[in-house]
Amino acid sequence: MGLSPRRVTHLPHGPAPSRTGRLGPMTADRDPAAPLSAPPSPPAAAPRPRPAYGKETWREIAHLLTNLFTALVGFVYAVVSVALGAGLAVTVIGLPLLALGLGGARGIGRAERARARRLLGVEIAEPSALPRRGGFFGWLWASLKDPVAWRTQLYGLLRLPWGVVTFSVTLVSLIVLWPVLPYVARGFANADRLMVRGLLSPSDELERRIAELESDRGVVVDTAAADLRRIERDLHDGAQARLVALAMGLGLAKEKLLEDPETAAAMVDEAHGEVKLALQELRDLARGIHPAVLTDRGLDAALSSVASRCTVPVKVAVDLAERPAEAIEGIAYFTVSELLQNVSKHARARGASVEVWRSGDRLMLQVRDDGVGGARTDGGTGLAGLGERLGAVDGLLLVDSPAGGPTVITAELPWRARAAGA
Known part of the structure; x- marks a missing residue:
């Protein structure tokens, strides 16, 4: 799962980032009793005069020649x-x-x-x-x-x-x-x-930023194409196949309705069960595209719903006074959903937690579990694709998962305020 280093950081050891800071240098919080300013440092020594025929001069001469x-x-x-x-x-x-x-x-x-x-x-x-x-x-x-x-x-x-x-x-x-x-x-x-x-x-930095954005645009296009293929495959192999079988079953039941009413009734009962399964598959598919609970009630309710489907107990804490942009909200939802799927499949944990908070103009997510650890960006757990999707919207992903656990994965997304009336 190799990730671009500008988007994903893997930390074999170390504390999780502070709730009040961006991903970056993870320093301990300042002691409130400590003085606000450090003692003045001694004045720097005056630079030594450059020798007329020192090494620097001879290197310059070599360059000129x-x-x-x-x-x-x-x-x-x-x-x-x-x-x-x-x-x-x-x-x-x-x-x-x-x-x-x-x-x-x-x-x-x-x-x-x-x-x-x-x-x-x-x-x-x-x-x-x-x-x-x-x-x-x-x-x-x-x-x-x-x-x-x-x-x-x-x-x-x-x-x-x-x-x-x-x-x-x-x-x-x-x-x-x-x-x-x-x-x-x-x-x-x-x-x-x-x-x-x-x-x-x-x-200047703009040139680098343009190159990054061009690369990110390709990631977004590829991700969207992969999602469309997944939706098409799920519809073809799931709900569509079940509905075709349902139509055939109802056709047979119609033919037997007069000559064998009991068999026809049994076939209709079976078709009724197939309808329920097809509806459930369609609901699951729709939830995978964009869950209605996220649109209606926000991240707190949506992440609680995701946590309830995890195979281990999950505590959810969402501390947001307002909602971020709809697109960022969706990315945050699917990020936590995928991380909790990794917990269910790979972590062998007894419990996990999800925290969401705002820090300045960034939305912060943190998923923690007490499993066996060892999660890496090159280990096949889906973190590579997840990091690329976050990077495409100027997000970051940090992985702290020493062998033996615990695993702490922190994601950072731009806030981008929700449009009025949304």
Whole structure:
């Protein structure tokens, strides 16, 4: 059940999150008697002056002397890949070639970030990977509009004249301008740092967020398709098959009504039982789509109903002054329902509890059991799909299940206030 690490956290040990906080650093609650502010820390020591010919200076010189070679490679690659792809764009292979060239540009950018990290001490996060959904055309479109690759190509074009200048001046300074070499190297290196940060770093958090949302959209589509297939299968194999058998039975009873009334009456009684079973199956199916008790009475009553069907005693505590958005309410209901199913099937617990509360603009859910523990996001208990569904709405899932128990699973969802009149 591997889950994306940005959506699911597995904790082999440790206390559950505080009821008043978001999932994150799980620190103990502050002692009310403790002072509100910490004692002032001693003033930081003044930074030591940088040696003129220290290790940092020599790393900067090495970076500047390798600029010409890397700039030449980047410039030739950018010109050839863009010109070849754009020139053949009128043919069937043009755009795929351009997309492949942009993919290669990402590799050049990765190498340049590593060089800057090693020689200039510039820590730059790696950009988000391209989404891998949509087949060939999805990959083609994502590659052609990839801002990271296009900025790397621009970086390659701009670097050639800059690489010539930095290489030449640094080499001359290394030979005949030795006293000013550290200052020349520092000035050029600072300009390089600005260029790397400006063109090779991710655009901003928005770019990462867009990539996450594109991935989440795919998860939502896949989940909806799977739910539709499940509903279709349940209708075909359950209520529909039973209703077909019921229609055939009533047809036979109609034929025997005059010649054998007793047999016909028995067949009608049997059909009556089949109708009850079909109705129950339809009710269960409807409850699986969206239970009426949730719409009418909210999470407290709906979760109490789910808890009553669990194989172990479950205590339910819902502390909500108002109801969240209908969609969030439904996700919370099905999250608890699936977690309690896991308790019934896998936990071997004697009891469980469900707590629901609001913390700021987040809806918090916590399901706890005293079973054998060992629940993991890769253990086949459905936590992977559950975490993906929560992630699709900007939710989080935290699993704390050491071997031997207890298991505490905490989910966090956005609140998104319920619409007026809902």
